[in-house]
Amino acid sequence: MAQRFDGWRVVAGAFVLAVFAWGIGFYGPGIYIATLAEGRGWSVGLLSVAVTWHFLVAAAMVAQLPELHRRWGLAAVTRAGAVASAAGLLGWGFGNLPWLVFGAATLTGMGWALTSGAAINAMISPWFDRRRPAALAMAYNGASVGGILMTPLWAWLIAGWGFGAATAIIAAALLGAAWPLAGLVLGRGPAESGQYADGDAAPPPAPPPARPAAPARSRGELARDRVFRGLSLAFAIGLFAQMGLVTHLVSLLVPALGVRGAGLAMALVTVFAVIGRTVTGWVLPGGQRRRWAASATFAVQMAGSLVLLVADASVPLLLLGCALFGLGVGNLLSLPPLIAQAEFPAADVGRVVALMQAINQAFYAFAPAGFGLLREVVSAEAALWVTLALQGMAAVLVLRR
Incomplete structure (x- = not known):
């Protein structure tokens, strides 16, 4: 009996992680601004600067992502991103002073960097070569589903429970999904599973002798x-x-x-x-x-x-x-x-x-x-x-x- 190819399990796991990553780190900031400006009377300008800081933190951190993955592994870095996002959500929801949102934005920015675009690509790339366009498309569709599902979910939770409770519920759901998923689908690559990219039965034929490949560039x-x-x-x-x-x-x-x-x-x-x-x-x-x-x-x-x-x-x-x-x-x-x-x-x-x-x-x-x-x-x-x-x-x- 042929061994089941685990690459599509990784795609499914990346899809779920993308739902949360975009629902919290991309579509969420607009909700945070609207809710805090209306509910607490905080300055829209100040909150917008905090959201810009959220994305700038992510931009600074995502450049380090390949090194983090090599040192700590995909599973550990993804779990760290989920923890940072959850802690940042609680900061947005329960911070009682406007300036505290910058601390929350720092954490959600870190979480966004560790679980979004480049991270999804790093999850998929080891498992797919020829079929990588289709696999990435399916995984990244979690980003769009995050907008379709998470935005109304945020609105429903905030209307029924308040913003603080809504952030706590989303944070708990994120950790409940991301922590086990990271261990189950990101803990091993194709080599550790005895498999090859795209589910092939054997590795691709070796290329003809050529000059040695150049080392990775800085x-x-x-x-x-x-x-x-x-x-x-x-x-x-x-x-x-x-x-x-x-x-x-x-x-x-x-x-x-x-x-x-x-x-x-x-x-x-x-x-x-x-x-x-x-x-x-x-x-x-x-x-x-x-x-x-x-x-x-x-x-x-x-x-x-x-x-x-x-x-x-x-x-x-x-x-x-x-x-x-x-x-x-x-x-x-x-x-x-x-x-x-x-x-x-x-x-x-x-x-x-x-x-x-x-x-x-x-x-x-x-x-x-x-x-x-x-x-x-x-x-x-x-x-x-x-x-x-x-x-x-x-x-x-x-x-x-």
């Missing part, structure tokens, strides 16, 4: 690599545009759709993110053509932004714009590691993905404030035009090697 050496810099710049610009629009999309839609309608439209964005990422994961080509897939993703998001810009109060057009924009949301998370897999030596891929995510997070941490300032000083239409321009720039830059 972060400084990668930062001087023109290919790495160009790829990072393209996705940093695209993610800045995406983060800015995602943060402000609900408030842009409320005048035409109402609060509930705007919430449903955001759910539509998330659903189409799942569709776009899944389809791309199963049909994604190899090599340089992955850059064309990324450029097409930015172009589809441009189309969505343009429809939103011209929709005025037309509900069908607004929903179409949300759907088109959503098709690209998931791909901007899953495509960078897949392009890195195709273009960088295997020894560099983990560090490339972690460093790229650190740069992207440091960049898009300022997007909500930047877009908000643009809306207040100029107009919402100006913010959408800037979004279009940035998406177009990213679509061109990603094709340049």
Whole structure:
């Protein structure tokens, strides 16, 4: 009887972890701001700075992720991330002074770094090579499901139990799921399980003799690599545009759709993110053509932004714009590691993905404030035009090697 391939168990475990990671570290901060500003009368500006600090802490820490995994192992680092996120949640929920949210943001930022994009890629990469696009797409879909499930769960818990109790319940659920999952599915790699990548019955044939492979490069050496810099710049610009629009999309839609309608439209964005990422994961080509897939993703998001810009109060057009924009949301998370897999030596891929995510997070941490300032000083239409321009720039830059 053939041994069952454990790689898909890892994908399932990574999916569950992504639900919590994005529900707490990506979609959660907007809820924290709204709840604390309304319930405790704290400054929205101060809370927004704390959220920026949350993402900056994550950006600084995620660059160290490959070293942490090598030293302590995937399971231990993932458990540490879950503990940090849970402790940070309690800080957000029970801190009785505004400045304490910066301590909470430090902890949730650490947890976000240790359980989000680069961490998910590190979980999947040892188990998949040819089928990595599909495996990553399935694991990263947990991020979108985190938005679909966790956002209404937060609202329900806060309405029924209060913010403090809601953070305690989510923290307990996170630890109850992440701690055993990390041990069960991340404790051993393919070699320890007697298996090979993609579930193959034997290792791939050895390549013909060639010059010895170069050792893994340092972060400084990668930062001087023109290919790495160009790829990072393209996705940093695209993610800045995406983060800015995602943060402000609900408030842009409320005048035409109402609060509930705007919430449903955001759910539509998330659903189409799942569709776009899944389809791309199963049909994604190899090599340089992955850059064309990324450029097409930015172009589809441009189309969505343009429809939103011209929709005025037309509900069908607004929903179409949300759907088109959503098709690209998931791909901007899953495509960078897949392009890195195709273009960088295997020894560099983990560090490339972690460093790229650190740069992207440091960049898009300022997007909500930047877009908000643009809306207040100029107009919402100006913010959408800037979004279009940035998406177009990213679509061109990603094709340049």
